[in-house]
Amino acid sequence: MKAIWDNIRGLDLLTDLPFVSTNRGFGCIGHSLGGHNGLFTAAFDSRITVIATSCGFDSFRDYYGGSPTVWQPEKGWCQQRYMPRLAEYRGRLDAIPFDFSEVLALIAPRRTYVSAPRGDSNFRWDSVDRVVAEARVLAAELGVSAKIVVEHPDSPHRFPSEQREEAYRIIGEVLRP
Template sequence: MERLNREGVPKLLDGIADATAWEAKRSAIEERWLAFIGGLPERVPLRYDVLAETEEERHTRIHLRYDSVDGDLVTAYLLVPKRKPSASSGGRLPAIMALHQTANEGKAEICLPTGTANRRYGLELADRGYVVLAPDTITAGERVYEGAAPFRTAPFYERYPAWTAVGKMIADHRQGVDLLASLDCVDADRIGAIGHSLGGYNAIFLAGADERIRAVVSSCGFATFAGDPNPNRWGRRDWFSHIPALTDELERGTVPFEWHEIAALAAPTPLFNWSGQADAIFPHWEPIAEAMRDLHGLYARLGAPERMLSLDGTSGHDFPGPVRAAAYDFLDRWLAREED
């Protein structure tokens, strides 16, 4: 365990002389991570039901629900562009898991014109030519527990005291990747993930758990324990409890990992990260930037420095237009073909 409130983040490559040493360290980080999130169950066979279809000008929006682990059902929007892929791309399009932020509306926030400005990245990517799957996370959209308010995880922990909301979200999203990969219109080798805030770190977590994710965009979704004025945001709370056992570690003055170590599980998957220096939710932008620099050093050691781009600017907890444009260009570089 590491001591909390250290002056800086631990260095990913300290004592790492070669690729074999990194793989050993990566395996140790992954083992610790899986233990704290309660593990990831095997995926269940793909099954989904179409609930409704809506024709928009440039895409078709399909309202569906798909099976997930523990007998659960995930509600989602599937946005299928009307543009035809080129013959040279095999007649298939790149696809995106679009993960929403902490918004009661869930998937609607990022897929409908009624969504908040700077949050409609699911809609924008569909109109850019990506097949988009935008699921409701547990406690949001159509998946709020009966008798509970949005983002209240108490009913989940009553049923699964040894599991975590983080583990559940990753498991649900892996099932979503199964769905995308099964579609005739999707190139299963060109699936990415994008999200803002809650959706941003879920995109990073998903990439670390599923090698089918070939590019990741996280907006205001990365933070560190180091310098965080509220590190228990990740632990046991009255509303959305991510990983309850972290509270016990924090009370002892320790943390089991630093967050760039978890992001490193996905390396060298192409990663675009955006952080705002005026972010009131994650205000500790300096250690966040330090962690990103250290993570980029790992990408360089792995021979892929061009696969990571981390930006920070003066805005708040937002996904501004110029940053989204840069993020979409990044996805195009790694997922789209010139012919698409």
């Protein structure tokens, strides 16, 4: 995804600005597209030391309840702006070579906050719990602890203010001296 490269270049720019302190790294917060773009970027750039994601992921198998209608060109994850080659896995989602459990394990041991609303029709909250459980196992196999906090607000595909405030608090804990 081009967005990962763009985000990394944005971090490069921030790093070069004389008034930006990079001593404690960078925080990233995002909702939906911003939520998974942040996760992907953090997996590839360790300068992101804390991340908050809202309605940003579940297992590819569970996306929109596993409906095959979203696994075709220009739908869901298969859009040109995302990962169009995922359309090749329609009808065989278990063959996708990675899932968000691996992405989260790569981010560990950095702090990660996840808001996964119970009413989100894109990303299932119970799938998020399974992905996080798998990520914890994978992180342990890598010799690190997955520092992931998950909340399930009673909300649709939104980032409720209470969860945003918690995300800001966690980011502040990591980034403030």
